[in-house]
Amino acid sequence: MDANHKDNGNSDYILPEEEVVLKSVSVEIDEDTTCGLWFIKGKLLQKFANKKAFVFLYGILGCLFSATYAYYNGTITTLEQRFKIPSKTTGIITVGNDLSQLLVSVILSYYVGRRHRPRWMAIGLYTVVLFCLLTALPHWLYGAGKDALFLTIEYGQMDNNNTDKVFELEKKKVLCGINQTLTECDMEEGNYAPATAILFTAQLISGIGSPLYYTLGISYMDDNIRKSKTPALISISYFLRTLGPAIGYALASICLKLYISPSLTPTINNNDPRWLGAWWLGWIILAGIIFLCASLLALFPKQLPRAAARKLTTRSTTDEPELPRSFKDMMKTFNRLVKNPTLMLNNFAAVFYFLGYMPYWIFLPKYIETLYKQSASASSLITGTAGLIFSAIGVLLSGLIISKFKPTARILAAWNVVVGAISVFGIISYVYLDCLDINPIAKRYQSTNSCNSNCNCDYVKYNPVCSQDGKTSFISACHAGCSQYSLTNLTKLYKECSCIQSDDGYGYATSGNCHVDCFSKFYAFLAVVCLLKFTGATGRVSNFLVTVRCVEEKDKPVAMGFALMMMSLCAFVPSPILFGIILDKACLVWGKTCSGNGNCWLYNSETLRYTLNFTAAGFVTIGTIFDVGVWYFVKGLKIFDDDVEFELKDI
Structure with a gap:
């Protein structure tokens, strides 16, 4: 060792490579590693330029992002009832999100993957804020609706407290022998095409934010975290995101317990099938919180200081210079990805898994309401909370085990096959968990x-x-x-x-419906749901590691955008429409409006159980077969690298 670098008892002793890094970082710190935006900068903000702060905030935003989808799913039945929308139309509305993902995910991931990713993620989250506000807009345009207003005390007081008139109106609406004809139907009902268009537009806008948040965020974390620490921190991020569905469904449950017009006094309770909850309220709450957190995310630097230092110490003189972004280079990148068998098989496996899981993500509250006769509020609460603990344990446990034992790629891929097999048997068991009465x-x-x-x-x-x-x-x-x-x-x-x-x-x-005891089968159904939540969560980290390690580092953002495009094209777009049609085919009694059929009143539970669950199980089976192919091709894939790690001071 050089005599000029002897320790001599000095606690601030610096290795030669560290000295070079500190000088290099000091030159670039104002450009790429400084927290803040415009005039919002300073030492206080710079203290948060670390991986823990980013992972925490990214996880919180993922939680809120997931909560928006869960909240939408939790209020679907109320939306259908309020605006007389069949399930097929609901599925088409949901597809709007995936159509925009399909069109922009790869292009955005390619062109902004090397730019200031935290700021682009914030822009994506601002589109989610707009999505929330637009989704609530139909309530402000159309109000609570005549049916909901009719079931309030205030409705009878609108005509000098003439409750007898209300009594007679209700008799006319519900009793036999009134001789209602087509000309007496309510022209207000079934005339909500503008509301449907607004909801579809909101989903389109939300789809722009999804690829910016997910693809850029995951690649940013992987680039700024040591490879050995990636599984644990990714699992923490996933853990925070697993809270999202619980928060979304819990918020839906709370809002649906409030009447659609909270200032009025309903004459029915929330167990009455005519009850309409305040579905619009949660969107306002979510929009405000996401806007605040997205603004904080925009303050993170382009690159975290310690990650920049590690790259400078390991930079090779043979590193290829970064080429300017161009359409020709993008096509070459796509060509590399398509010829990657591990990536493509993993993507196809994910496509079929999503095809199979989608009905339970979107229509599970409706499924519980239909088959187990739970209220809309209870269905949303149960859906969100039933598997939360098991999902959280699965994500954290798998992340810690992978970080500690560092299994090979083949072991990780084999576990995904096991998870797929468990899912198939679990979904098939749903068929036999019915309420026969x-x-x-x-x-x-x-x-x-x-x-x-x-x-x-x-x-x-x-x-x-x-x-x-x-x-x-x-x-x-x-x-x-x-x-x-x-x-x-x-x-x-x-x-x-x-x-x-x-x-x-x-x-x-x-x-009211006659009492039917469904609790034993319902609890068995929840037990299987929790099991699948746990096993599915344990496969998230391993699937992520295989995805990002099987491509070159420069291709990671594009590979994730490419995967998202495949998911949108082959799974997210067709699946809601397909299963919406399956739900509608199982309908026995349709509500009628002047313009045609409205929403479904009564389903054939036997038809619904068989067609929905066996179709989903078939898709997941195909996905499991593709995972076997992934297991075959990942032999020799390196998951963990030896990293250069040292403490940098004053960065």
């Missing part, structure tokens, strides 16, 4: 029977009643043939029901 009701009572053929119930709203035997439900008092109505101690009693026989002639019915 509901099926006879759904099959027997559709829309018109001989006993109610003269009641003209086409435009009567879905308002189920339970016959006096306590076992048979009808979709409305009109469909039960009831011609009389009374209100006693807030209990609605429908009399003279031609479809209900009693010893004295025509029987009676009470409002």
